[in-house]
Amino acid sequence: MNGLDVSGVSFAYGEKQALRDVSFTVAPGRFCALLGPNGAGKSTLFSLLTRLFTTRDGTIKIAGHDLETDARGAMARIGVVFQQSTLDLDLSVRRNLLYFAALHGLGGAQAARRVDEVLEVMDMGTRARERARDLNGGHRRRLEIARALMHDPAVLLLDEPTVGLDAASRAGIVDHVHRLCADRGLTVFWATHLTDEVWPSDQVLILHQGRILADETCADLTQDTDLRDVFLIMTQVAA
Numbered sequence: 001m002n003g004l005d006v007s008g009v010s011f012a013y014g015e016k017q018a019l020r021d022v023s024f025t026v027a028p029g030r031f032c033a034l035l036g037p038n039g040a041g042k043s044t045l046f047s048l049l050t051r052l053f054t055t056r057d058g059t060i061k062i063a064g065h066d067l068e069t070d071a072r073g074a075m076a077r078i079g080v081v082f083q084q085s086t087l088d089l090d091l092s093v094r095r096n097l098l099y100f101a102a103l104h105g106l107g108g109a110q111a112a113r114r115v116d117e118v119l120e121v122m123d124m125g126t127r128a129r130e131r132a133r134d135l136n137g138g139h140r141r142r143l144e145i146a147r148a149l150m151h152d153p154a155v156l157l158l159d160e161p162t163v164g165l166d167a168a169s170r171a172g173i174v175d176h177v178h179r180l181c182a183d184r185g186l187t188v189f190w191a192t193h194l195t196d197e198v199w200p201s202d203q204v205l206i207l208h209q210g211r212i213l214a215d216e217t218c219a220d221l222t223q224d225t226d227l228r229d230v231f232l233i234m235t236q237v238a239a
């Protein structure tokens with residue numbers, strides 16, 4: 001069973017076709033980077049994967065659960081980190097996580113235990129009492145990832161999660177999330193403009209004008225050249 005299974009998905013805003021027959025799978029434990037220039041359809045794809053939008057054209061399965069026919073099962077298995085932060089800055093790290101746990105029906109000792117676990121996973125065990133506002137950008141992002149892991153999802157979606165972070169925080173988060181794939185079998189779907197966040201063994205999807213132009217490992221795609229150059233050439237040739 002795949003982490004993500006997207007088959008024949010199309011979506012239009014009125015006359016504007018944003019996604020055209022998009023199909024791909026992401027195996028469990030894989031890190032899949034979604035690359036695309038402005039207007040490629042990345043946000044639209046994210047909106048469909050998180051059920052903000054729905055479409056009759058095509059099917060989406062999250063860890064085997066169809067988003068249309070088993071929305072509850074599918075959504076229970078997905079964690080999402082949006083581009084814009086949605087932390088409550090006046091609450092402590094722990095309270096932010098407990099609040100989210102309550103939304104997922106988790107309470108009491110079970111929620112408290114899970115808070116400790118996810119903070120440990122994100123190397124934030126010592127920060128539980130700090131106010132979110134007092135964390136630096138990198139740790140706020142880590143907290144959002146910890147929160148997305150609270151309900152133990154099989155799949156983690158991240159929409160340009162390192163925007164605005166300094167190089168060291170960015171590298172730390174990229175490294176950490178790759179390790180979650182390797183150590184815990186988490187399926188990661190990571191949208192980015194930054195090709196240096198992609199590792200040679202990662203799966204790369206290049207989306208352009210609503211179509212998938214490439215779907216293979218970064219190493220196979222680049223053949224020892226630079227991913228940024230390959231990306232620019234592919235999206236310019238197809239323009």
Ligand SMILES: Nc1ncnc2c1ncn2[C@@H]1O[C@H](COP(=O)(O)OP(=O)(O)OP(=O)(O)O)[C@@H](O)[C@H]1O
Nearest residue numbers: 013016017018036037038039040041042043044045
């Ligand atoms: N609400 C909307 N109404 C009409 N067209 C839209 C709407 N939202 C997006 N589009 C169009 O759909 C296409 C895909 O847009 P989308 O926002 O998904 O791309 P993107 O890859 O996320 O771009 P960016 O990197 O700039 O955020 C674009 O041509 C865009 O202009």
